[in-house]
Amino acid sequence: MTKLVQVAVAILIRPNGEYLLASRPQGKGWAGWWEFPGGKIESGETPAQALIREAQEELGITPTQTQPWIKRRYDYPATHDAEAKTVLLHFFFVHAWQGALQAREGQQFAWQHPQIGNVTPVLPANAPIMQALSLPPVYAISNVQEMGEPTFLQALKRQLDQGLQLLQVREPQLDSAALAQLSEQILQLCAPYDCRCLLNASPEQALQLGYQGVHLNSQRLLAMSVKPDHLLVGASCHNLEQLQKAQTLQLDFALLSPVLPTKSHPEAAGMGWEIFEDMLNGLEIPVYALGGMRPTHLAQAQACGARGIAMQSGLWQAQLA
Numbered sequence: 394m395t396k397l398v399q400v401a402v403a404i405l406i407r408p409n410g411e412y413l414l415a416s417r418p419q420g421k422g423w424a425g426w427w428e429f430p431g432g433k434i435e436s437g438e439t440p441a442q443a444l445i446r447e448a449q450e451e452l453g454i455t456p457t458q459t460q461p462w463i464k465r466r467y468d469y470p471a472t473h474d475a476e477a478k479t480v481l482l483h484f485f486f487v488h489a490w491q492g493a494l495q496a497r498e499g500q501q502f503a504w505q506h507p508q509i510g511n512v513t514p515v516l517p518a519n520a521p522i523m524q525a526l527s528l529p530p531v532y533a534i535s536n537v538q539e540m541g542e543p544t545f546l547q548a549l550k551r552q553l554d555q556g557l558q559l560l561q562v563r564e565p566q567l568d569s570a571a572l573a574q575l576s577e578q579i580l581q582l583c584a585p586y587d588c589r590c591l592l593n594a595s596p597e598q599a600l601q602l603g604y605q606g607v608h609l610n611s612q613r614l615l616a617m618s619v620k621p622d623h624l625l626v627g628a629s630c631h632n633l634e635q636l637q638k639a640q641t642l643q644l645d646f647a648l649l650s651p652v653l654p655t656k657s658h659p660e661a662a663g664m665g666w667e668i669f670e671d672m673l674n675g676l677e678i679p680v681y682a683l684g685g686m687r688p689t690h691l692a693q694a695q696a697c698g699a700r701g702i703a704m705q706s707g708l709w710q711a712q713l714a
């Protein structure tokens with residue numbers, strides 16, 4: 394049996410989503426590969442304590458604002474410069490720190506744009522983490538049906554000004570002419586911003602109306618056999634079977650709902666955070682929590698391993714409060 398190594402990993406992240414990678418120094422296994430700063434948890438240490446110590450030792454900084462994220466297990470084979478081992482990686486976001494970055498182990502640093510990583514090779518255990526980081530923490534869902542078009546468009550503009558980067562247009566009440574007209578307005582409003590829009594419909598409809606992505610409901614997900622080309626693809630899931638299907642198809646992300654009870658689906662009880670966390674354990678596809686979410690739930694969702702939260706009324710209402 395290979396040994397299990399527990400590791401604390403620091404994702405230094407800037408408000409615009411850029412994150413820091415470092416090259417593994419000569420003399421360590423997998424030298425030259427890119428990784429997040431971090432290292433082995435010593436006996437008697439919590440993962441959060443190890444995170445601070447490793448940041449001080451490797452980077453000369455002290456994290457002041459941290460947030461636990463995904464835990465990930467990975468089996469490394471033996472290589473020319475390292476023995477076989479299984480790692481349990483405890484990823485943390487580090488949003489703020491004291492001190493200036495220093496390469497205390499002779500490593501190189503590279504800040505990465507979330508959608509345009511430009512250093513390779515990155516340690517293989519990190520591939521799903523980079524996929525998740527290419528998506529923003531908040532996924533908005535439109536609500537023209539309840540708010541009316543002018544109020545919704547105003548609220549959308551305010552969210553775009555505040556940095557919204559991912560939007561699902563979901564208006565099943567509209568006929569195709571009304572949907573085309575609304576889509577044109579939304580896409581025009583979003584165009585100057587760094588915000589990707591997905592249509593909740595078929596991939597053909599999404600492409601035809603000029604969207605960058607499609608959001609599949611669970612029925613469309615189950616009927617699909619290959620990921621549609623040329624689109625960012627998300628899917629709504631309500632159980633493990635659907636999550637696994639989304640992962641097998643290599644979709645870009647999934648939603649899992651309902652986590653908490655919600656006004657839009659009053660008949661459904663929420664699964665709660667514990668079951669939500671269990672369902673995400675071991676999955677590689679990025680997942681957003683949906684159902685009763687408000688902006689204040691983000692840290693809780695991420696501590697369960699989610700990429701972030703998806704919100705409909707919780708988002709548009711938050712800014713009116």
Ligand SMILES: Nc1nc2c([nH]c(=O)n2[C@@H]2O[C@H](COP(=O)(O)OP(=O)(O)OP(=O)(O)O)[C@@H](O)[C@H]2O)c(=O)[nH]1
Nearest residue numbers: 400402421423428429430431432433480482516518519
């Ligand atoms: N730091 C770090 N380690 C990672 C990442 N991804 C990943 O699989 N690992 C693995 O986790 C383990 C961390 O070990 P490390 O070499 O950084 O440990 P350390 O800083 O305590 O140094 P040491 O070698 O002096 O004990 C390695 O097996 C490494 O391959 C990552 O993004 N960052």
Ligand SMILES: [Mg+2]
Nearest residue numbers: 430431432433
């Ligand atoms: Mg290290």
